Amino acid sequence: MKKIKICATIPNLDGIKSWGKIHQEFFETIRNPDVEITIADLPKAKIKSVSNAYDSTNLGFLHTELAIDAEKKGFDGVAMGCLDEPGVDAAKEILSIPVVGECEAAMHFASLVGRKFSFLIPGSITGSKRGGDGAYFIEDLARKYGLIQKLSSIRSVSAATLDYAKQKANLKNEMLLQAQKAIDEDGADSIIGYGSLDIITFLQRNLKVPVIEPVRSTVTFVESLIKLRLTHSKRTFPKP
Secondary structure: OOOEEEEEEEOOOOHHHHHHHHHHHHHHOOOOOOEEEEEEEOOOOOOOOOOOHHHHHHHHHHHHHHHHHHHHOOOOEEEEOOOOOOOHHHHHHHOOOOEEEHHHHHHHHHHHHOOOEEEEEEEOOOEEOOOOOOOHHHHHHHHHOOOHHHEEEEEEEEEOHHHHHOOOOOHHHHHHHHHHHHHHOOOOOEEEOOOOHHHHHHHHHHOOOOEEOHHHHHHHHHHHHHHOOOOOOOOOOOOO
């Protein structure tokens, strides 16, 4: 049987250097001898993390080009990283192989295991982010995917994106506190987490609801589409 080849992207400068080890740890937990996962980043990018619309727009074209290159190299599908999903729709238009964005994968898995979900993400504040501090990215994507009614809240711990890559001290406990508030105060019955395997495992052990991890969710979604011989509809995503 031919081995399935998936390209998993980290759409920023030095993505592999910052996040590669963390992503490899995630992939080890879902290792399948029939699937080969290759991590790729954007060496031509000028941004090391995405935190606003300017960053996302800046990276979108490069991210799409990376996906195009993956198809040319013979990959069977592309798991496009970053919850803000820069360049994902464009890649779906151009490519014929399955393309899945990180936010859509996480939200759809969350909707399978519960009725309401909350996100835990980086931010400039600690607490609820609905309506501000960059939360509109996820809110807009939830609307696009028809899941806005299931989005209970978006909560954050005041930390930079790269603090999670560096596994900054005490992030686990701060994340747990916000996750519990999402459950108790916002009505979430599942949590979409963020950060390292250590953080996700800690949340899963200490919460009584499912905790979804976006990186593995995206790769697993792509693998499923490949095995089912499905890809995105060209009626929805016509080739340019």
